Amino acid sequence: MAVKVLIPTPLQKLTQERAEVECQAGSIDELLESLDAAAPGIKNRVCDDSGQIRRFVNFYVNSEDIRFLEGTATPLKDGDVVSIIPAIAGG
Numbered sequence: 001m002a003v004k005v006l007i008p009t010p011l012q013k014l015t016q017e018r019a020e021v022e023c024q025a026g027s028i029d030e031l032l033e034s035l036d037a038a039a040p041g042i043k044n045r046v047c048d049d050s051g052q053i054r055r056f057v058n059f060y061v062n063s064e065d066i067r068f069l070e071g072t073a074t075p076l077k078d079g080d081v082v083s084i085i086p087a088i089a090g091g
């Protein structure tokens with residue numbers, strides 16, 4: 001499945017300054033592997049040592065938070081748009 005991934009600015013140095021990357025994946029788990037193959041080191045930035053997405057990083061599939069879908073097992077289909085959104089704290 002061809003999936004478009006929207007890359008946040010802090011991670012774009014790993015994607016050669018590209019804000020969008022296309023990956024082949026059928027789930028978020030597969031997307032993380034595909035993305036890391038295309039942009040080495042990116043998985044380490046968004047996942048912890050156990051391979052789970054860090055709690056301060058949010059993934060959305062077509063504007064739906066994967067935490068309310070099936071997490072990293074969320075299925076992807078051709079044409080889906082996945083957004084990686086780092087949490088921002090402040091006050």
